Amino acid sequence: MAPTSKTNRVTIKTVAADAGVSVAAVSKVLRDAYGVSDALRARVQASMEKLNYRPHAGARAMRGRTYTLGILLPDMRNPFFADILAGVNEALERTQYQTMIGVSRSAETIEMSLIDSMIDRQMDGLIMIGPRMPPETAEAVSTRIPTAVVGYHVPQLATLDTANNDDVAGAAQVVRHLATNGYRRITMVTLAVPTKNVVVTVQRERGYREAMKERGLAQHINIVPADQTAREVQTAVRHLLESRHRPEALFCWTDMVALHALSVAKDLGLSVPGDLAIVGYDNTIYCDLAQNSLTSVDQSGQVLGLQAARLLIERIDGRQQGDHFVVSPRLVVRGSSRPRPS
Structure with a gap:
């Protein structure tokens, strides 16, 4: 079947003729204009579907919107x-x-x-x-x-x-939960970015610090930055878990980092949570898998x-x-x- 030529393109006039309405009526449906009845909209949309009509993006832009x-x-x-x-x-x-x-x-x-x-x-x-x-x-x-x-x-x-x-509140919830469950050396793994208060990691770092101080754990505040690549995250976590004063818990700024932390902990023969607690942020679909069973902040x-x-x-x-x-x-x-x- 030969491709449709430009001259055979289905236009707004073609749709109007098929639907038995004016070009202006079709235009109103396309613009989602006020006052278009459900019956008219259904009639025009049926014709558009039958004719495989696709609005021309350039023409729509000239009329004010490309949608x-x-x-x-x-x-x-x-x-x-x-x-x-x-x-x-x-x-x-x-x-x-x-x-x-x-x-x-x-x-x-x-x-x-x-x-x-x-x-x-x-x-x-x-x-x-x-x-x-x-x-x-x-x-x-x-x-x-x-x-x-x-x-x-x-x-x-x-x-x-x-x-x-509310990133400050979310991070504080993590620290309070871990502290209540007996963890004191709680380290946060964050993203290595220039300090900007607009960025979610900076807000979460603030919530972590405030909650650590609130729980009398200021001496254990430790924020470790890592780039977003898997290699950098795993290297940073491995360094932490192999250190003399290994953290009792890791608060990871996102679930992806927490999943890497789980992997590194397993590779080092550490039990989660027996040797190390891990908490993520986002509550993504992988948290609920049995092999992960990852505590996480749901931010909807x-x-x-x-x-x-x-x-x-x-x-x-x-x-x-x-x-x-x-x-x-x-x-x-x-x-x-x-x-x-x-």
């Missing part, structure tokens, strides 16, 4: 990002919006290059997840394109919206994604003031942090 949203991820390996994307998709289910994903590899230069490309392609809005850029850069981006950010603490900015977990990734998409569409629709949604974390206790043997 395309950009999503900027730090990487594709962290399963927590899948939870966020599931929430975004849920929020967009009954809309015309489609998403396109860019992966920055946690590099600020790549972030900016991807954002420029998304703007060049006339996307209507942008969702950034855990960006590495400073607040002034994020603010500058939000003046160019409607922006919502997940995992980025900038409640003072009015030009963009955020959806966050799907809710964060859903709220970020909601906030972005509201911003696209004209809201001017900033909206900063915060979800309360919840510690999910499993076998990796059972009470310390007496």
